[in-house]
Amino acid sequence: MTGPRSDSTDRATLEELPHLVARVRSAVTFVGVRTAEGEGNGSGFAIDPLDCDSAAGIVITNVHVIERCESCLVTFGGDDEAEFEATVRGADLSTDVAILELPEKAPEVLAMRALDDVHVGEPVMAIGSPFGLAGTVTTGIISALGRTMPAPDGIPIDNMIQTDALINPGNSGGPLIGLDGRVIGVNDQVRVNTVLHGSSGLGFAIPAETALSVYRELAETGDREIRRASIGVRLQFLAFHGDLKRRWGQRGGAVVIDEPSPKRTQGSAARRGARRPSRRAGAAARPDDDLAAARRAAAL
Numbered sequence: 001m002t003g004p005r006s007d008s009t010d011r012a013t014l015e016e017l018p019h020l021v022a023r024v025r026s027a028v029t030f031v032g033v034r035t036a037e038g039e040g041n042g043s044g045f046a047i048d049p050l051d052c053d054s055a056a057g058i059v060i061t062n063v064h065v066i067e068r069c070e071s072c073l074v075t076f077g078g079d080d081e082a083e084f085e086a087t088v089r090g091a092d093l094s095t096d097v098a099i100l101e102l103p104e105k106a107p108e109v110l111a112m113r114a115l116d117d118v119h120v121g122e123p124v125m126a127i128g129s130p131f132g133l134a135g136t137v138t139t140g141i142i143s144a145l146g147r148t149m150p151a152p153d154g155i156p157i158d159n160m161i162q163t164d165a166l167i168n169p170g171n172s173g174g175p176l177i178g179l180d181g182r183v184i185g186v187n188d189q190v191r192v193n194t195v196l197h198g199s200s201g202l203g204f205a206i207p208a209e210t211a212l213s214v215y216r217e218l219a220e221t222g223d224r225e226i227r228r229a230s231i232g233v234r235l236q237f238l239a240f241h242g243d244l245k246r247r248w249g250q251r252g253g254a255v256v257i258d259e260p261s262p263k264r265t266q267g268s269a270a271r272r273g274a275r276r277p278s279r280r281a282g283a284a285a286r287p288d289d290d291l292a293a294a295r296r297a298a299a300l
Contacts, residue, residue, distance in 0.1 A: 011179035021125070021137055024181050026078035027108035028127045028174060030134040031061050031086075031100075033069040042066070043128030043174030044074065045183060046106035047212075053219040055089065057102030060211050061173030062188055063091045064152050066098050074100060077127075077135045082107050090218035092226040094155040095206060096188055097214040098173075110175060112208040113182040115159060120145055126165040126187050126203070128174025140165030140203075142184075149189060149204050160204045161185040167203035176205040183208045 012020040029044040042065030049055045059074055066072055066088055074086045086100040125139045144162040151157050163176060167190045176185035185205025217226055239252040 012181070017125075017139075017179075020179065020181055021127075024110060024175075024177055025127055025135055025137070026076060027106065027110045028077050028135070029059055029061075030075040030077070030129045030132075031059070031065055031173060032073040032075070033066055034071045035068045036070065037068075040065075041129055041132050041170055042172045043170065043187070044100065045127075045173075045175040046076070046102075046109045047112065047183075047215075048109050050216060050219050052216075055101045055219075056104050057084070057106040058089070058215065059086060059100040059102060059106070060186060060215065061098050061100060062186065063093050063096045063098045065173045066091070066100070067152075072100060074102065075134065076107050078107050080107070088224075090214075090224045090226075092214045092218075093153045094151045094226070094228065095157055095210055095214055096151050097186065097206060097211045099215050099218055110177070111182045112212055113178060113180070113184045115145075115161075115184075115207045115209050118142060118145065118161065118178070118184045118207075123179050124163055124165055124184065125177050126163070126167055126171060126174060126205075127177065128167075128171035128187060130168035130170040132170055136171075138166040143202070147204060157188075157206060157210075159207050159210065160188070161207060163203045163205060164201050165203060166201065171203075186211050 027046045029046065031042045031044045033040050033042070042061055044059040044061035044065075046057060046059050049058045069088065072086045072088065074084045076082045084102045084104060086102055089099040089101040091098040120142050122142050123139065124142055125137055127135070127137050130136050140163050142161060143164050145159070147160040147162045148156045148158055149160050161176065161184065163185075165176065167187050171187045172189070174187045175183040176187055178184050185208055187203065187205050189204050191202040191204075214226060218224070221227075240248055240250060245251065
């Protein structure tokens with residue numbers, strides 16, 4: 001995957017962790033945005049541009065960090081704290097991945113690791129700017145793989161990585177890094193404890209390979225967004241009990257509650273026909289899957 005090669009067996013020990021942090025933190029960015037409503041911040045990290053891309057520098061972050069931004073200032077975490085006015089190159093709301101383009105080469109870049117080489121229980125660290133505190137490092141482990149969480153547009157994001165490395169507002173878009181120094185995920189969201197009104201310790205990251213897939217498709221097509229087909233329907237999950245459960249032999253199903261309308265299907269398969277499929281990995285829907293699977297089937 002993109003970035004400097006790193007041997008997957010060459011992983012830092014606890015004693016070597018400070019040296020690893022110092023090396024990778026210089027490629028992590030504070031992403032400051034200004035919108036019509038005010039200012040905000042998130043995080044990001046730089047990778048090597050693909051061969052098919054003429055951009056000087058590329059930073060990966062979340063769509064919800066840069067959405068509706070009028071300006072975007074990227075600050076690197078190295079000793080010189082290099083700053084760049086970044087341009088939003090493209091965004092994919094359905095994976096919450098955004099790509100920023102820099103006018104110059106990034107001072108440092110990170111490599112990315114494939115999801116097949118990520119394992120439950122392995123140590124990781126999250127680096128970002130929670131509450132604006134740039135360069136903050138938290139550590140934990142991979143708690144689980146294969147989680148599904150909603151994207152900003154409600155479409156399920158598959159194969160998300162669950163971690164107990166603490167993630168807070170401002171961490172969004174920053175890297176989840178293994179002890180080999182490679183990015184395994186893009187920190188995206190956290191499950192909030194409604195009783196304590198704070199983080200539950202359950203954080204979720206978008207797989208690095210998903211982010212790379214989004215970037216590759218944007219670079220190859222030159223589009224500013226990933227185009228997906230949609231049949232334009234609205235669905236509601238209905239739990240089956242009694243006769244319905246015996247009749248269908250499953251715990252529930254998706255019910256069409258609204259048929260396609262011309263307005264809603266202007267960007268859908270119903271009006272435009274088939275589009276180039278996205279490279280986002282999906283899961284096959286099973287008869288007993290929940291509404292997420294039904295939405296995935298209707299929206300991709």
